Amino acid sequence: MDILQRLAQFLDRPLFPWKKLIIGFSIGQYVFEGFLSLRQYQVLRQTRPPKVLENEVSQEVFDKSQAYGRAKAKYSLFSGLYGQIQNTAFIYYDVLPKLWALTGSWLLRFAPERFSGEISHSIVFVLTFIVIQQILSLPTSIYHTFVLEEKFGFNKQTPKLFVMDMLKSQMLAFILTPPILAGFLAIVQKTGNKFFYYLWLFGAGLQVFMITVYPITILPLFNKLSPLEPGDLKTGVEDLAKRLKFPLSELHVIDGSKRSAHSNAYFFGMPWKKHIVIYDTLIEKSKTQEVVAVLAHELGHWSLGHTTRLFGISQAHFFYIFALFSVFINNRSLYESFGFHKEFPIIIGFILFSDALAPMDTVIKLLMNILSRRYEFQADEFAQKLGYSTELARSLIKLQIQNLSTMDADWMYASYHFSHPILSERLGALGWYGDSNAGVSEKKDKKVAQASGREL
Secondary structure (H helix, E strand, O other): OHHHHHHHHHHOOOOOOHHHHHHHHHHHHHHHHHHHHHHHHHHOOOOOOOHHHOOOOOHHHHHHHHHHHHHHHHHHHHHHHHHHHHHHHHHHOOHHHHHHHHHHHHHHHHOOHHHOOHHHHHHHHHHHHHHHHHHHHHHHHHHHHHHHHHHOOOEOOOHHHHHHHHHHHHHHHHHHHHHHHHHHHHHHHHOHHHHHHHHHHHHHHHHHHHHHHHHHHHHHHHOOEEEOOOOHHHHHHHHHHHHHOOOEEEEEEEOHHHOEOOOOEEEEEEOOEEEEEEEHHHHHHOOHHHHHHHHHHHHHHHHOOHHHHHHHHHHHHHHHHHHHHHHHOOOHHHHHHOOOOOOOOHHHHHHHHHHHOHHHHHHHHHHHHHHHHHHHHHHHHHHHHHHHHHHHHHHHHHHHHHHOOOOOOOHHHHHHHOOOOOHHHHHHHOOOOOOOOOOOOOOOOHHHHHHHOOOO
């Protein structure tokens, strides 16, 4: 505690240029990420696939994957610049204090007197901010869905579904934000200098609660979950779960094709009751054992304790964030730099603190991606030891082809951005050098080549 108090006193300096510092951090991060994107763009201009994929991927598919990667890179640079302009404008023109004053005037005019406190004001402020952000993000969101993804055959959303999803997301924000934010602010207000302990416990409990209610109340708003029909796939997955003593409760198929042609599979739930979800696109385009191999990889994360460790790391991260927030919560120089001279709202302090923390978050992101890639290799090895080496390699190649995922990457870009190793690295670790019976490597067989080009 003494260390945190001394740090708080050291950082609270009159006329300290917090605004310039945070704008500098933000611009510096954008320039750095733009530099990485330009490095990756050079890789995306290559005309031949990596050597390990030469017998697995046709030239046509590789060219399309490269084109998709370049299109996403251009979009990322543009959307990042658009976001950077927004962020800088918000800071430069003191949008936060003006919006805080505006929402306060709304409460005075339209709300009963009992709703005039900081918690009610903060809720109205945050909800207004969410709506503004949603409106500002519409151009890039529309372009990404109906231009970029549409061009490469991935978008399955209609304009009506797009609007409905947006309205449902806003509805959830308006339902969930008030009680969560009220709890957050009440804890800070009533627990003194040690609020971060209680805030951390609140966050951990909220995570467990959301894990419990998400599949029951939130997921059905956007997707339909159906029980996996009896057959070889269901038998194979249930046998795998029994073999690993995985506490499987239900097997679901999700209508991912409703919005996108991309494929995936995952699990969720409490430690004693797990659900496995398989995308309909994955089932449609894969052989039974290939789907089981994908799930062997996913359950490898569970069996090796990756999910538990990552949950523990996330809790340590939350504690670190809340503890550091206690250093900034009463920093008058930070508030005053952003136009708050008479009022010092907790939620504003948290937003400004989050901006100031951005450089450290970048470092944490890099470290977490390094750890995540290591876990992915370990889960691949786990599936390999279960006897799914060939099937996993085939499924990874198919997923790569069907999702038009990046087939090679600049090492610096991959280290910073990628949570998964690139395909050539994963195949190399699996000892895969092609298989004449794999179905995706027989490029002389026109029927097989056509099949491997389908969406997975």
